[in-house]
Amino acid sequence: MLVHVEPDDLVAAGHRMSxxxxxxxxxxxxxxxxxxxxxxARLGAPELGIALAALxxxxxxxxxxLAAAADTLAAGLxxxxxxxxxxxxxxxxxxxxxxx
Amino acid sequence: MTIRDATLAWPxxxxxxxxxxxxxxxxxxxxxxxxxxxxxxxxxxxxxxSWSGPAFDAARAEAAVVAARSAELASGLMPVVASLQxxxxxxxxxxxxxxxxxxxxxxxxxxxxxxxxxADLAASDPVALAxxxxxxxxxxxxxxxxxEWARLQEDLRGRHTAALGPLTAGAERVTATVQAVLRSLxxxxxxxxxxxxxxxxxxxxxxxxxxxxxxxxxxxxxxAGRPVEQWGAPETELIATLGDRVRDPFVxxxxxEAIPPEHLQWLVERLLSHLGLMPGAGQWWKTQFDPALDxxxxxFVLMTSPQHWSGMDPxxxxxxxxxxxxxxxxxADSGSTKLGDPRNAPPFRGFTAQAVLLDxxxxxxxxxxxxxxxVTTVGVAMIESDRTxxxxxxxxxxxxxxxxxxxxxxxxxxLLRSVRGDLDAASALLLARLGDGHLAVTYLAxxxxxxxxxxPPPSANDALAPLLAETATGSDERSVAIAGAALDGFAAAAExxxxxxxxxxxxxxxALDAQFQGLRFVMGELLSLHPDAIWxxxxxxxxxxxxxxxxxxxxxxxVLGPDGWTLRVLNRSRLAAVLAELGKDRLHPGExxxxxxxxxxxxxxxxxxxxxxxxGLAQALASGRxxxxxxxxxxxxxVTGFIVESARLGVLQVQSGADDEVAARREFVDxxxxxxxxxxxxxxxxxxxxxxxxxxxxxxAIKRIGYGDGSIDNAVTAQVQTAAARAHxxxxxxxxxxxxxxxxxxxGPADDPxxxxxxxxxxxxxxxxGRPLPMSAMxxxxxxxxxxxxxxxxxxxxxxxxxxxxVEEGARVVRxxxxxx
Numbered sequence: 052m053l054v055h056v057e058p059d060d061l062v063a064a065g066h067r068m069s070x071x072x073x074x075x076x077x078x079x080x081x082x083x084x085x086x087x088x089x090x091x092a093r094l095g096a097p098e099l100g101i102a103l104a105a106l107x108x109x110x111x112x113x114x115x116x117l118a119a120a121a122d123t124l125a126a127g128l129x130x131x132x133x134x135x136x137x138x139x140x141x142x143x144x145x146x147x148x149x150x151x
Numbered sequence: 152m153t154i155r156d157a158t159l160a161w162p163x164x165x166x167x168x169x170x171x172x173x174x175x176x177x178x179x180x181x182x183x184x185x186x187x188x189x190x191x192x193x194x195x196x197x198x199x200x201s202w203s204g205p206a207f208d209a210a211r212a213e214a215a216v217v218a219a220r221s222a223e224l225a226s227g228l229m230p231v232v233a234s235l236q237x238x239x240x241x242x243x244x245x246x247x248x249x250x251x252x253x254x255x256x257x258x259x260x261x262x263x264x265x266x267x268x269x270a271d272l273a274a275s276d277p278v279a280l281a282x283x284x285x286x287x288x289x290x291x292x293x294x295x296x297x298x299e300w301a302r303l304q305e306d307l308r309g310r311h312t313a314a315l316g317p318l319t320a321g322a323e324r325v326t327a328t329v330q331a332v333l334r335s336l337x338x339x340x341x342x343x344x345x346x347x348x349x350x351x352x353x354x355x356x357x358x359x360x361x362x363x364x365x366x367x368x369x370x371x372x373x374x375a376g377r378p379v380e381q382w383g384a385p386e387t388e389l390i391a392t393l394g395d396r397v398r399d400p401f402v403x404x405x406x407x408e409a410i411p412p413e414h415l416q417w418l419v420e421r422l423l424s425h426l427g428l429m430p431g432a433g434q435w436w437k438t439q440f441d442p443a444l445d446x447x448x449x450x451f452v453l454m455t456s457p458q459h460w461s462g463m464d465p466x467x468x469x470x471x472x473x474x475x476x477x478x479x480x481x482x483a484d485s486g487s488t489k490l491g492d493p494r495n496a497p498p499f500r501g502f503t504a505q506a507v508l509l510d511x512x513x514x515x516x517x518x519x520x521x522x523x524x525x526v527t528t529v530g531v532a533m534i535e536s537d538r539t540x541x542x543x544x545x546x547x548x549x550x551x552x553x554x555x556x557x558x559x560x561x562x563x564x565x566l567l568r569s570v571r572g573d574l575d576a577a578s579a580l581l582l583a584r585l586g587d588g589h590l591a592v593t594y595l596a597x598x599x600x601x602x603x604x605x606x607p608p609p610s611a612n613d614a615l616a617p618l619l620a621e622t623a624t625g626s627d628e629r630s631v632a633i634a635g636a637a638l639d640g641f642a643a644a645a646e647x648x649x650x651x652x653x654x655x656x657x658x659x660x661x662a663l664d665a666q667f668q669g670l671r672f673v674m675g676e677l678l679s680l681h682p683d684a685i686w687x688x689x690x691x692x693x694x695x696x697x698x699x700x701x702x703x704x705x706x707x708x709x710v711l712g713p714d715g716w717t718l719r720v721l722n723r724s725r726l727a728a729v730l731a732e733l734g735k736d737r738l739h740p741g742e743x744x745x746x747x748x749x750x751x752x753x754x755x756x757x758x759x760x761x762x763x764x765x766x767g768l769a770q771a772l773a774s775g776r777x778x779x780x781x782x783x784x785x786x787x788x789x790v791t792g793f794i795v796e797s798a799r800l801g802v803l804q805v806q807s808g809a810d811d812e813v814a815a816r817r818e819f820v821d822x823x824x825x826x827x828x829x830x831x832x833x834x835x836x837x838x839x840x841x842x843x844x845x846x847x848x849x850x851x852a853i854k855r856i857g858y859g860d861g862s863i864d865n866a867v868t869a870q871v872q873t874a875a876a877r878a879h880x881x882x883x884x885x886x887x888x889x890x891x892x893x894x895x896x897x898x899g900p901a902d903d904p905x906x907x908x909x910x911x912x913x914x915x916x917x918x919x920x921g922r923p924l925p926m927s928a929m930x931x932x933x934x935x936x937x938x939x940x941x942x943x944x945x946x947x948x949x950x951x952x953x954x955x956x957x958v959e960e961g962a963r964v965v966r967x968x969x970x971x972x
Contacts, residue, residue: 060201064191071186082179085172094172095164095242096322102329103172106231109333112341113224114183116348120217120355121188124210127354127466128198131206 058132065129068121075118083111155256158304159311162245162318169242173235180228184221192218209465213354220348227332234328238321248314252307259303266296357401357467364401367393368409380414383421384436387443394446398516400460403450404471412481412501415447419504420490423556441511448511452569454478455521455529479525483532487540495555497545502533503557506565513569520569526580530566534583534591537563537599544603563595567614571621578622581633590636590706592619596670597640601647604662612669619673625680628709628716634677635708635718639698641667641674642725645732650969651804660805664735671736674729675752679759681717686786688719688726689793689964695722723793723968730756730794731801738802753798764790772895780897781953788954792961800969886926888951889941893923897946907940916940 085107094100183189191197192214198207270292279285333339337347349356371393372379375386396402410418422440429436453459454475460468486502489495513520521530537543545558570577581592589598595615603609623634648663649656678684698707698721708719720726736752764787771783892898904923908915916937918924923937941947 057201060198064198064201067187071188074186075183078179078183081175084175093163093165093168094322095162095169095238095318096326099322099326099329102326102333105333106329108341109336109338109344110179110224110228112345113220113336113348114179116345116352116355117183117217117221119359120213120352121186123352123355123358124188124214124217126358127210131210 061128061132063132065125065127065132068125068128071121071125072118075114075121079111079114079118082114083107085110155253155260158308159249159252159256160315161249162242162315164242166239166242169235169239173232173239176228176235177232180225180232183228184218184225186217186221188214189218189221192216205465206469209354213352216351220351223335224332227328227335230328231325231332234321234325238318238325241317241321245314245318249311252311252314256304256307259300259307263296263300263303266299267293270296353464354466357464357470360399360401361404361467364399364405365408367396367402368405372409379410380417382410382414382418384425384440386418387422387440390446391442397446397449398453400453400463400471401467403453404474406447406450407454407478408474410447412478412485415451415508416485416488416501416504417490419444419447419507420499420556423499423507424491427554427556427558444507444511445515448508448513449515451505451508452512452516452519452521455525456519457522457524459516459519476524479528482529486529486532487536491556492553495557496547497542497555497557498540499555499557500536500540500542500562502536502562503560505529505533506560506562509565509569518572520571520573521576522573523576523579526566526570526576527583530570530580531583531585531591533562533566534580534594535585538585538587538594543599543609544606561610563599564609564611564614567595567611567618571614571618574622577618578629578633581618581622582629582636589640592633593636593640593643595640596637596674597642597644600641600644600663600666600670603666604659606666608665608669612666616669616673619670620676623677623680625677625716628711631681631709631716631718632706634680635706638674638677638718638729639708639721639725641670641732642720642729645728646725646972648728648804650972651731651800657804660735660801664805667732668736671732672752672755675733675736675755677718678729678733679756682756682760682763683712683714684718684720685726685730685756685760685793686790688723689789689961690786691719691722694968697721723964724972727793727797727800727965727968730797731804734798734801735805738805753794757794760790760794768891772891772897780895784891784950784953785957785960788957789961789964792958792963793965794961795958796962796965800965885951885955888954889947890925891954892944892946892950893925896922897950898944902940902944904940908936911936911939 085103094103192211196211196214198211270289273279273292274285274289276285279288336344337350338344349359371389375382375389393402393406397406407415422444426436426440454471457468457472457475460471463471482501482505486500486505488501489498490501490504491499509521543561543563566580567577570580581590581595583591585591585594587594592615595611596619599609599611619633619637622630623637624630625634645667648659651657699705708721709716710719711717720729730753733752733756764783768783768787771779774780898904903921904917905915905921908917913936914930914932916923916929916933923929923941924933926934926937929937
């Protein structure tokens with residue numbers, strides 16, 4: 052299986068994505084605030100309150116899951132970049148490159 | 152509450168709350184799809200020019216899901232925000248209108264009051280009182296005021312309802328937009344939403360599962376209250392609490408990460424040593440430790456077996472595979488280290504602990520065994536350690552020493568058992584090359600057997616025999632290579648027993664009989680899959696003393712024959728040695744046979760050989776070509792002679808060593824003969840006249856193994872007995888030769904027996920096919936007439952003589968080969 056890797060680009064991409072997880076978690080906290088209104092909130096319509104409470108709970112979990120995905124990708128990219136970089140360095144010593 | 156407020160109800164809700172909710176959702180809607188991963192995710196990921204390959208594809212697919220779900224959430228929330236804002240505006244407007252309505256109500260109420268008051272004043276006017284018309288006018292005025300007021304109320308009520316209409320509709324619209332977002336999420340509660348999303352995000356799912364598993368094991372470690380390198384009996388209960396959760400490969404990985412190989416091996420050593428220290432309560436402690444060892448064994452085996460990492464995403468599998476490679480190297484490197492008391496006999500090594508875990512893993516997870524990568528690193532190191540360490544056979548314990556925790560553990564047996572059912576792993580292990588250049592299977596089926604004279608049957612044989620039956624099926628090159636290497640090792644070891652007839656050889660044969668026994672039948676089975684190897688070995692013009700070693704990776708015992716891959720035995724001496732061992736299958740030296748054996752190895756080979764030779768002979772006789780007929784007779788005769796003589800010498804050798812009774816041999820030989828039978832398919836294709844004599848020949852030949860010799864414990868007597876037995880055999884063979892000529896119709900048209908019978912009146916000696924009956928089926932009269940007719944047929948002279956000659960040649964070949972050892 053041929054692979055083509057620029058290790059530095061992977062590390063940089065991982066670094067760029069590293070802020071996504073915390074940001075999404077902050078948004079998850081925000082949307083969960085809708086849920087805190089609840090059925091008894093002063094929204095004027097009980098059914099709306101129930102729906103917004105559900106949105107607060109499920110939306111918050113959905114965004115937290117997306118945050119975990121962003122964390123995984125960021126960490127995976129950075130880790131892969133470092134690993135490929137190590138291999139690249141070793142191959143460079145042997146006069147070869149990762150690019151197949 | 153006033154009637155007004157009850158009638159013109161105040162629109163519920165708090166505009167501030169609604170605005171705040173809308174603002175919060177607006178923030179989420181505007182930002183959730185603006186992350187780097189969401190912007191870059193999908194097909195046009197910016198990393199594409201910098202990265203390609205399967206890892207990139209997996210990461211891009213994951214990012215695409217994040218991008219799609221983020222965008223979906225953002226686009227779903229936007230209408231919620233907008234509708235909430237409209238709802239807030241509607242609430243404000245409704246309240247403004249209700250305020251106006253209430254003011255109008257108040258004004259109307261005042262007018263009503265004033266109208267009624269005016270009516271009352273009019274009624275109390277003196278003029279009206281005087282005329283008597285005042286009461287009626289006043290009543291009419293009051294009624295008019297009431298009607299007016301009622302109409303106004305009704306009007307206001309209707310307008311109130313109309314004012315609230317948009318508000319209700321607005322709330323319903325908001326609710327609908329929220330419901331639409333909820334429907335777009337993959338679940339109807341928080342837990343299912345998370346699970347649904349993770350099902351689309353395999354990399355994330357794996358990362359979270361591993362994190363959860365590490366947290367679970369981390370908690371277990373912290374509860375233990377001491378470092379894992381000190382773990383022992385007190386921690387078993389804690390380890391056992393993992394239970395079936397350890398079947399999750401993430402949990403298994405977390406556990407094996409937390410207890411690295413060196414500590415794991417020490418832990419097992421401490422547990423088994425603990426059992427040894429409790430002679431009276433060992434069994435009780437064992438039941439206490441087994442659950443923990445099952446958990447550890449399950450984790451151990453799962454980590455060795457990538458094909459059983461079910462439900463694992465590619466990235467997690469790749470990470471685990473990378474970790475596993477390093478882990479296996481650590482297991483192999485640390486496996487030969489002795490642990491515990493240095494006086495332990497046998498010593499407890501790291502591999503001993505690993506073998507214990509393999510056994511427990513096999514028990515806890517039936518059908519799951521270590522994969523190819525494990526056996527080619529750790530497994531080979533285990534066998535190499537067994538070969539070089541001298542641990543097998545175990546030495547007796549030193550006086551006064553405690554029971555070794557390694558007692559009863561055969562690392563090789565555990566390893567072989569663990570790969571049952573996994574053809575690739577088992578084949579890779581058996582064909583792995585050891586430090587001395589030999590293959591693992593050659594060592595296991597050969598040299599290892601010689602290490603424990605007078606020892607009990609090695610438990611590794613019980614594991615090796617079924618493994619060979621599974622892997623050396625003769626179906627492809629790999630399986631033939633395994634069969635050839637196993638037979639070569641077995642034959643080389645059997646050859647070490649020396650020459651039959653010599654005291655030393657007899658003693659060695661007796662001392663090692665139990666070591667060879669477990670493999671005899673499977674060796675017969677392997678040889679029976681390649682019956683051509685016997686004639687090829689007998690007829691081998693090279694008869695090399697050693698395999699050519701031109702290629703270190705070569706496997707010269709496997710060759711590509713006309714019918715596919717088949718095997719070769721090095722030389723006639725080794726072939727004779729194998730057949731001698733097969734002749735001893737199920738034989739109890741010095742004892743009478745314990746009932747008929749169920750499937751002795753020699754009978755197995757003979758059935759296969761008879762099938763093969765009979766098919767070839769029938770074809771050759773039918774062909775009418777002289778050379779083909781003669782070569783078939785040569786092969787049949789020599790193969791028969793070689794097998795009979797090899798087996799005879801083998802039986803004599805071991806029985807000489809045991810100084811057994813003749814009856815034991817007779818029962819044994821009879822039981823072999825009883826099991827020789829032609830396969831049904833051959834019965835259907837070969838004329839009975841040919842098949843029956845051929846089978847009779849083989850049976851008669853086998854029967855003479857060890858027959859009639861009351862004192863075969865020396866070579867001279869055995870030689871005398873051999874001559875007597877051969878005389879019987881020759882008679883049988885001559886009869887067979889006559890029957891073969893009759894069955895084959897080996898005469899010219901002028902000598903047709905039916906014509907002869909017609910021209911020489913008398914009883915016919917022919918069967919329905921027009922050819923002479925087998926001699927055993929003829930009456931005396933028929934035989935006389937048959938002999939009269941046959942006198943002029945030259946084949947009746949040459950064929951029987953040729954068979955007898957070739958059988959003798961086969962037997963002579965054995966004696967020559969054995970003498971050269």
